[in-house]
Amino acid sequence: MVSIQNFTEGLAAIPEREFTHENVLEFLRTNRVECSTLEPYTYFSAEHYTRNLIFRSPLFELLAICWESGQKSAIHNHRDQSCWMAMAYGKVQVHNFKLISKDPASHFCELRSSSRFLIETDSPQEVDPEEPIHQVLNLASFGTRAVTLHVYSKPYDTCEVYDLKAKRFDDVKLFNTTEYGVLKTSAKLEKVRL
Numbered sequence: 001m002v003s004i005q006n007f008t009e010g011l012a013a014i015p016e017r018e019f020t021h022e023n024v025l026e027f028l029r030t031n032r033v034e035c036s037t038l039e040p041y042t043y044f045s046a047e048h049y050t051r052n053l054i055f056r057s058p059l060f061e062l063l064a065i066c067w068e069s070g071q072k073s074a075i076h077n078h079r080d081q082s083c084w085m086a087m088a089y090g091k092v093q094v095h096n097f098k099l100i101s102k103d104p105a106s107h108f109c110e111l112r113s114s115s116r117f118l119i120e121t122d123s124p125q126e127v128d129p130e131e132p133i134h135q136v137l138n139l140a141s142f143g144t145r146a147v148t149l150h151v152y153s154k155p156y157d158t159c160e161v162y163d164l165k166a167k168r169f170d171d172v173k174l175f176n177t178t179e180y181g182v183l184k185t186s187a188k189l190e191k192v193r194l
Contacts, residue, residue: 003037008055008062011151016059019153021082021126028086028124033149035089035194040181042147043189044068049138050177050189060153063176066192067092067138067146075111075135075162076172078127082153086124089194090138090146093118094125097133097162102169109162109169119148133162147194 002010010031014023041052041064049071055062067090075097085094094117100110111133119125127134138146161172176184183189 001034002031004033004041004054004064005037007031007033007149011060011062012055012057019059021129024082024084024151024153025124025126028084028149028151032121033086033088035147038064038088038147039193041178042066042192042194043177043183044145044192045177045187045189047187049073051175053176053179056155058154060151061155063150063152064088065136065148065150067136067148069138069142069144069146070140072137073135074172075133075164076159077132077134077162078152079156079159080132081156082129082151083127083132084124084151085119085126085136086149086151087119087121088147088149089121090144091118091120091142092146092148093137093139094127095135095137096128096131097135097164098131099133107168107170110167111162111164145192 043050044066050066052064096115097111098114102109160169162169
């Protein structure tokens with residue numbers, strides 16, 4: 001177990017040429033974060049999961065995402081950037097989708113469900129670069145809050161969000177609930193100690 005500070009410093013020490021799918025995933029497997037050190041970043045909202053920026057450099061950003069039981073992300077992509085996820089607390093399911101067709105001019109898209117897997121504290125994962133459209137779910141059946149740690153390389157500020165039923169996608173600007181432990185919203189939040 002390592003502190004979030006040591007975890008962040010360890011990631012930042014990986015040279016850019018070695019910041020590969022395999023190396024970052026191995027780092028996540030061998031450096032599990034002590035939950036108590038995440039306290040500056042563990043804000044929960046009954047309305048929506050929260051995004052809490054821990055670190056950002058030109059090479060990568062690290063976020064703690066806090067999920068109430070039953071919350072889920074929209075179906076989205078990461079702008080062709082790499083993404084790794086580790087569990088600090090609880091577990092989540094990742095649901096992947098295959099892009100069947102897309103028309104940027106009309107924002108039409110067609111997706112098909114492809115695979116699902118769990119991320120638990122002992123099984124960090126990466127978003128499949130060949131099939132990057134996915135949804136993250138903290139299923140109500142799990143019966144607990146969850147905190148995921150996301151490493152994005154390189155950082156990005158927008159993503160495509162997909163509406164499966166309407167067969168549409170739109171560009172969405174991303175918003176952080178906190179940055180470096182400082183609140184960026186006036187929304188009603190609960191600060192939680194894990």
